Amino acid sequence: MTRPLRLLADIATWLITVAITLVGLAALTFFIGRVVPIDPVLAIVGEKASQSVYDRVYLELGLDKPLIVQFWDYLAKLLSGDFGTSYSTSRPVLQDLLDYFPATLELSTLGLVIGVALGVPMGVISAYYHEKWPDHLVRIIGLIGYSVPIFWLALVGLFVFYRQLGWVSGPGQVDVFFTGIVTHVTGSILIDAAMQGQWEVFWNAISHMTLPAVLLGYYSLAYISRMTRSVMLDQLSREYVLTARLKGASEFTAVVRHALGNAAIPLVTVIALSYGGLLEGSVLVETIFSWPGIGNYIYSSLFAADMNAVLGGTLLVGIVFVLLNMLSDVLYAALDPRSRSLANK
């Protein structure tokens, strides 16, 4: 096959893989929403509903049809952007999700920036001082991050830094005094406040955001520093690093430019994966900090027994998760000429 054709075939395979994974994801949420509850109708109308209401909902859900037809209808609805209606807000779930998602993205992106800015250098230091005290220190910091329940750390953080020390603001996006000043445009409070010139609100939001963002940053740092360490250990033992040192390059050039430069490619995957992990970690953190994001939305929907909203939120985060995974594959291929050359054989 010629090269462009081969490339097209690769892209087609990749797209099919993404599509199958997404259908699998939809099958899972369908299974959880329709098959797991003993009576999905009862879950919606409640026990006191009359028979006529029950029958109408039964037909509306399409429960009289075979399961495979139900799934097909479900997929078709999802594709047209219909995630169902939220029983608690009486709005389309997709619309709710799009309103809440930017706040989650904002928080987890900030967390990721902190995690990468600290985690990558820590991993490099750890690998460079292999089996010496800086290495042990970094590994212990990482190990603690792996072992600590993040919602508990959030509570302790609130107690220490908000209540005792007063360094940061408490739960919520901005102080009560500042709520409603900034109109909801992009959904990200920082961007909205900056665009509308409300700098007071901006700084207030920063002080509310610091603690949850740092927590999420620490959460991702544990993973990022560990992976950076193992990738760097591998790279530092390669001969090109020795060559660089022999030809008189400084330690900094040999380690950071040469070794880290090569480690950067696998790290892209690591970072993409930890971004997905952060979206998930933010569910628990958002509930504690009353952050108006998707995690808080799912949490409050749980208590309203609003399965459409819960499953819609799960589906959305799942889709972003899958896309991040796939994006990291593409980036890997785009950045690393070696993995591309496989396609030319």
Place this chain on the structure above:
Amino acid sequence: MTLLNTPTLDPKAAIRAARWKEFRSFSRRFLRNPLGVVGLVIVIVLIFVAAFAPWIATHDPYLPTLTARLAAPSAEWWFGADELGRDIFSRLVHGSRLTLLIVALVIVTSAPVGLIIGAVAGTRGGWIDAIFMRVTDVFLAIPKLLLALAFVAALGPGIVNAALAITLTAWPPYARLARAEALTVRNSDYVNAVRLAGASEFRIIFFHVIPMCLSSVIVRMTFDMAGIILTAAGLGFIGLGAQPPLPEWGAMISTGRKFIFDQWWVATVPGIAIFTVSLGFNLLGDALRDLLDPHLRQRN
């Protein structure tokens, strides 16, 4: 004649002696890793506390003492008392049983399921492999906590349902591991030999492929236990795990949340317990991986 009676010629005794020697060298190498020993001690203490909970606890974990509501840590209430005046120390001690119960439930269901799926996929190959691994990938691609959360929300809260939901998210890594091992051994000489000897596929998978996967699965299991404890605590915290009045650690943090600013011990102490236990499993897992991982083992 004397030669025949030497114990080395008895194959059973020889195997036993070899195993004992292997075990001794294993424990010697394990003891050289101080962090691993710390992890092992934490895990042993956890099992001990769970086994003897009624004798270790100083109070009844369910009995409210109204005069002691939210009491601070003292000689009478070692870690303080919660909002109903129940002793937090005793609740922690009894809660260790729930933690172990969930971990055990998840491990005994997810590891064998993943192991079998992976071993079958890797040994058989072809379309079975393709289908099994695609399904595994779908599960791996979904955020674990969210999937567990949605599943328990549909099933209804409770400790067994929480364990079921965590199982649903925990088996794919085992399948991946087992498949990778199975791929490397399926064409090895000894598997071909038993195949030629007429062994069935079932026999090959269960007696000759799966045992080869065990050491990496054990390492993975130890790490997983830390993750399971954290996920279970997260579900308990959200209110989907063990229901009141059960002294589940995550649920205890959730009730203490209301008092975090004034009676900090109610929420803080159970969190320290979760942290310690999951740290213990992580340390143990790290040490075991260094010893058991076949890829690392060759280097030593």
